[in-house]
Amino acid sequence: MADTTTPAHTASGALDLGELxxxxxxxxxxxxxxxxxxxxxxxxxxxxxxGRPSEGTFEPEDLARHLRSYSDHLEQERGWSRDQVRTQLFQYGRTNGVIHDLIARTLANDEDIHVSPESVVVTTGCQEAMLLSLRALFARPEDTLLVSSPCYVGVTGAARLLDIAVRPVTEGAAGPDPDAILAAVREIRAEGGRPRALYVVPDFANPSGASMTVAARERLLEIAAQEDLLVLEDDPYGFFVREGSARPTLKALDRERRVLHLGSFSKTALPGARVGYVVADQEVVGPTGERTLLADQLSKIKSMTTVNTSAISQAVIGGLLVESGYRLREANxxxxxxxxxxxxxxxxxxxxxxxxxxxxxxxxxxxxxxxxxxxxxxxxxxxxxxxxxxxxxxxxxxxxxxxxxxxxxxxxxxxxxxxxxxxxxxxxxxxxxxxxxxxxxxxxxxx
Amino acid sequence: MADTTTPAHTASGALDLGELxxxxxxxxxxxxxxxxxxxxxxxxxxxxxxGRPSEGTFEPEDLARHLRSYSDHLEQERGWSRDQVRTQLFQYGRTNGVIHDLIARTLANDEDIHVSPESVVVTTGCQEAMLLSLRALFARPEDTLLVSSPCYVGVTGAARLLDIAVRPVTEGAAGPDPDAILAAVREIRAEGGRPRALYVVPDFANPSGASMTVAARERLLEIAAQEDLLVLEDDPYGFFVREGSARPTLKALDRERRVLHLGSFSKTALPGARVGYVVADQEVVGPTGERTLLADQLSKIKSMTTVNTSAISQAVIGGLLVESGYRLREANxxxxxxxxxxxxxxxxxxxxxxxxxxxxxxxxxxxxxxxxxxxxxxxxxxxxxxxxxxxxxxxxxxxxxxxxxxxxxxxxxxxxxxxxxxxxxxxxxxxxxxxxxxxxxxxxxxx
Structure with missing residues (x-):
């Protein structure tokens, strides 16, 4: 085992943490x-x-089965040749992922979210989905991210990496409070900032466990439309209802494409795959009027963060979705x-x-x-x-x-x-x- | 298949590309x-x-074999229980990766690079290794990245995401020219900038194909020490010698820990796994004198980009390294x-x-x-x-x-x-x- 470190190291060669x-x-x-x-x-x-998920009945051999289910899907349902399957698993692939269509299909069944597969960006875990979304949307020093506080550190940490200004908005007992958010938006604007987006976990938030009522969700979407605010909705725990029934996600209620829906397979499938996604179906208008999806813009950024999400990890999750009949909630x-x-x-x-x-x-x-x-x-x-x-x-x-x-x-x-x-x-x-x-x-x- | 897009979308709801x-x-x-x-x-x-690699003799079934080789390695060589293996493949894992020791061992055999496993950060492809390195090292607007020009777009793109200033230095027929780099360093300093690091591909560069002589490598390391410059060495093609013999990497010649060595398994194993790494064995001194490795600092950043690299992808590459006897050059x-x-x-x-x-x-x-x-x-x-x-x-x-x-x-x-x-x-x-x-x-x- 090679564990000899390079020998001589001058004091001058050490880096100063304060300069990083x-x-x-x-x-x-x-x-x-x-x-x-x-x-x-x-x-x-x-x-x-x-907050790690239970390992349930997972066995290492399941990985090979999921890979096979995905290959079989490509060969049998799509009529791909074996060479095409081999290339898909081996090579560099589409920046925005190859299981985007399977995810769109599953979202329609599980969440009543109906979006084109092209608006789904498959990411290296939900963390990369946050990073891409923040990078795309935040352009100027005055652009401000609102977060419901207390807040998951993944999003505030990603904002810190990109030197993005963050404004916490104190959460109530029933989770994020639309009227407090509205007040914060107006405050930021009065101070010369530009409220750009709000990060929110509507269901069973990490860390507080709080959830928004359906009325609060609807009110938040109204405010977003009125105040020209985008909503980054993160929903990793939505399936796991203890009392009452599941509530519609913000994205399912979103009529004006105000919501970027961030998703994770870490709680509903397995964290080891590091597969997440973001639904970014917003239209983007270029200088000469050309229209693209925000997902297409995120692709440009993703090509500079991780190039594309592991084809092997996508195949494992893809196989699992195929096996579930594109109904992950039932599978859970x-x-x-x-x-x-x-x-x-x-x-x-x-x-x-x-x-x-x-x-x-x-x-x-x-x-x-x-x-x-x-x-x-x-x-x-x-x-x-x-x-x-x-x-x-x-x-x-x-x-x-x-x-x-x-x-x-x-x-x-x-x-x-x-x-x-x-x-x-x-x-x-x-x-x-x-x-x-x-x-x-x-x-x-x-x- | 759900491909209905959300219906009504007001013009005001579209995003302006110029505001992203x-x-x-x-x-x-x-x-x-x-x-x-x-x-x-x-x-x-x-x-x-x-620049995609050849698919050689790869078959989809190889993935299951590599996964098994890695599990067997954990159980037999390390004496892990089946439960520990299951957790390793299923769960969230160590931010800097779990095959860092296998990579360090392989680098010692293949490249005569001897570093502690703790200085190896396993990344989601080499692209993430670039992103983490740039984010850690570039703190102020005047911090400038030098690149040998023509330059691989992956690194200039990552710099662009982080709003880092980039200075191209024209390459000669024998690749990056140390004296031109020295001149550029001095120019940047004269202009009030801080030359922080140089990105360089010493062997068969993308796009030019040019390579540095051993003398030029040694001269570059001298300049780096003298000018307090770090070198980001990217070496994806070094194995693939056509004429002559392989030359030592900059990291193998690095006596003062000036070099961050970026690595990729995309050309030597398979791109579909999206596994790369960076060797960051530099010491970092904190405000009260506490010493860490730069790799430890990169870990903080990685926890905010992708959390950790897919355990499944790492197991595939780990298995492949085990099968090669930690000699990837021979396996290639x-x-x-x-x-x-x-x-x-x-x-x-x-x-x-x-x-x-x-x-x-x-x-x-x-x-x-x-x-x-x-x-x-x-x-x-x-x-x-x-x-x-x-x-x-x-x-x-x-x-x-x-x-x-x-x-x-x-x-x-x-x-x-x-x-x-x-x-x-x-x-x-x-x-x-x-x-x-x-x-x-x-x-x-x-x-």
């Missing part, structure tokens, strides 16, 4: 790094920290039950350890999301990485400090719990440990 | 788009245009012979159609690269996309106009020929057609 891009010293990125470190240092702790029936069961168990265990009177006495509260992977617990002490370290070391339980998800401060007495990759026993045992930690910390804070 | 990011109206990106269009419009033409023996044969045939056919006297008379010349996929033909007429269209329509032969590779004008009477994915018969027939096209165009230009 500002994103590298951004507190949020540093916080996430530190968080990962803490989690890695306590592998034996029960972890409510990561067992996963939906599993996450529902876990979230219910998490809520029940919290209730068991902190019944109404007890939590009032301690100053502990939590929300009860209608689905997804996450909920937020409010505690009467500072829940930062230091507290996390104590929780891991002395109580054997991990969680995520909420402060990292707020750009404008706040959230320092909140912690995020994820239950997406734990067994029932781990949830029971873990919440027991967490309850002990919270109780002790609360007593210390009170004393 | 400037990269989208960059002439180079537009030129490449137009070029792809022309190529796509003439599928029956013999194409010397794309047949490919090396194939490309050598093709380039020799291309040169022989050009010579046959344009013997010395004839080419002097017409004003036609070409270079004779020692390896790689490309050579450049100088012609006595403007070889632009209009000429290409005529060549395709009337003569059935495609090539790439060189003008698109020059940032500062020039190259308008040059065309690039690639012979990497053609059969001998296609080369013979194609050069016959090209000779007719060149002869007719030269006569027209003379007349």
């Amino acid at each position: 891009h500002g994103s590298l010293t951004d507190p949020v990125l540093d916080a996430m790094n530190f968080l990962n470190e803490v989690v890695a240092r306590f592998p034996e702790a029960i972890s409510f920290a990561p 029936a067992a996963a939906i039950d599993y996450y529902r069961g876990n979230l219910n168990a998490l809520l029940a265990e919290l209730e068991r350890h902190f019944p109404a009177e007890r939590r009032q006495e301690l100053g502990v509260e939590w929300n009860r999301p209608d689905g997804g992977f996450f909920l937020v617990v409010r505690v009467p002490f500072v829940a930062d990485t230091k507290a996390l370290e104590c929780s891991a070391r002395a109580y054997g339980v991990l969680w995520t400090p909420m402060g990292d998800f707020y750009l404008d401060g706040g959230g320092d007495r909140q912690l995020r719990l994820s239950c997406s990759s734990l067994s029932m026993d781990e949830i029971t045992e873990g919440i027991g440990r967490l309850a002990a930690f919270i109780t002790d910390q609360a007593a210390e804070a009170a004393g | 990011h400037g990269s989208l109206t960059d002439p180079v990106l537009d030129a490449m788009n137009f070029l792809n269009e022309v190529v796509a419009r003439f599928p029956e033409a013999i194409s010397f245009a794309p 023996a047949a490919a090396i012979d194939y490309y050598r044969g093709n380039l020799n045939a291309l040169l022989a056919e050009l010579e046959r159609h344009f013997p010395a006297e004839r080419r002097q008379e017409l004003g036609v010349e070409w270079n004779r690269p020692d390896g790689g996929f490309f050579l450049v033909v100088r012609v006595p007429f403007v070889a632009d996309t209009k000429a290409l269209e005529c060549s395709a329509r009337a003569y059935g032969v495609l090539w790439t106009p060189m003008g698109d590779f020059y940032l500062d004008g020039g190259g308008d009477r040059q065309l690039r020929l690639s012979c990497s994915s053609l059969s001998m018969d296609e080369i013979t027939e194609g050069i016959g057609r090209l000779a007719a096209f060149i002869t007719d165009q030269a006569a027209e230009a003379a007349g």
Whole structure:
């Protein structure tokens, strides 16, 4: 094994961190790094920290089957020759992807989103979809991205890479608040900025677990049209309903092509494939009146970020879509039950350890999301990485400090719990440990 | 199939191309788009245009074998449990990749590059390696990227996405010229800029086919140390020697960690996997003196571009490396012979159609690269996309106009020929057609 490092290295040859891009010293990125470190240092702790999906019944051999399903689809349904299939799997491919049509078909079945395959850009995970969308839409220093706060760090981090101005808008109990967004849009404009787009997770948001009502979705689309604002809708958790029924995505309600719909197969298929997409069916008008789709413009950017998404990964996801009959929601029936069961168990265990009177006495509260992977617990002490370290070391339980998800401060007495990759026993045992930690910390804070 | 587009779309809802990011109206990106269009419009033409690798003996079933080889490696050589293997293939993974150690081992065998696995960042193709490197290193508006010109559009395009200033330095017959680079560094500094890094392809460059002598490599490293310049070395074609023997990469000669070595498996394994890497073993010193590797910093950026490289793609490439005994150069023996044969045939056919006297008379010349996929033909007429269209329509032969590779004008009477994915018969027939096209165009230009 070659692990000898190049020998002599002069002091002058070292790089100064302060001379590298500002994103590298951004507190949020540093916080996430530190968080990962803490989690890695306590592998034996029960972890409510990561939002990773359950591995369900996945087996490595499934990959070969999905690849075969995709090849068979090309040969049998499309009449491709074996040589064409070989080239598709081996070579450089279409920048915007080769399973765009299968994705469009699945979106029509699952989400009642009806778009042309040409408006679907297949990306290296949803993260690249964010990066491409932000790069295309943000041209000038005054262009501002609004985010519902607390906010998923993937989008604020991508904005930081591109030096894009970000304005957080505080979320309500029912998720992003259209009227607060409208007020922020007007404020930004009054300050000389240009509100360009809003990033929003309408269903079971990461980190808060909150969801928008259908009325709030409709109101948000009205505001977007009126204020010339685009909406970046990210919906990785929408399938995973605990209570009530699934609500229409913003894209399904979008009549004026105000919404870029960002999608991920990491929760509904497998994260290891790194396949996501963005639906960008907006029209773009060039200087001489020529019309293209925003997806065509994103293609130009994608050719300079990753050239195209792995043909092998696309074939795996493509095969999985073919096998599901282009109905991924149905294919996720067992996963939906599993996450529902876990979230219910998490809520029940919290209730068991902190019944109404007890939590009032301690100053502990939590929300009860209608689905997804996450909920937020409010505690009467500072829940930062230091507290996390104590929780891991002395109580054997991990969680995520909420402060990292707020750009404008706040959230320092909140912690995020994820239950997406734990067994029932781990949830029971873990919440027991967490309850002990919270109780002790609360007593210390009170004393 | 769902191909109904959302119906009503008001004129006011369309986006103005001029309001999107400037990269989208960059002439180079537009030129490449137009070029792809022309190529796509003439599928029956013999194409010397794309630099795509030969598909060799690849079969779709190989993917399943590579996946198995990688799983077996984890279970047998590392003693992993089946559950650990399953998680590795299914889940989110280490941001900087999971086959970094296999790559470091292969680099030691193939290139005499000895670096710690931790300095290797596995990327979604070499394009992402460029993007991450540029984003980390370029912090201020005055930071300037030098490129040897003519230049691969992947790097100038990535720089354009990040609004990085680029300075072309004209290449000589023996590739990038260290003294011209030194002069440019001083000029940039005199103008108030900060020369931050140089992008260079030392072996059989795309598009020129030119290579640096070993002396020029050593001189360039001296200049880099003296002028505090980093070198982004891109070496996708180094294995494919036609004449002479392989030369050491800049990284193999790098004693002061001045070189970031960018790598690709697209030419030596398969482009469909989209796996590349960057060796970034530079030390970075933080504000309180803490030391990290540049690779650790790139990891922060990668978490905001693609999160991590597809585990499935990495497993395919990892399996292929395992099967090769970590000696990819040897595994490429047949490919090396194939490309050598093709380039020799291309040169022989050009010579046959344009013997010395004839080419002097017409004003036609070409270079004779020692390896790689490309050579450049100088012609006595403007070889632009209009000429290409005529060549395709009337003569059935495609090539790439060189003008698109020059940032500062020039190259308008040059065309690039690639012979990497053609059969001998296609080369013979194609050069016959090209000779007719060149002869007719030269006569027209003379007349």
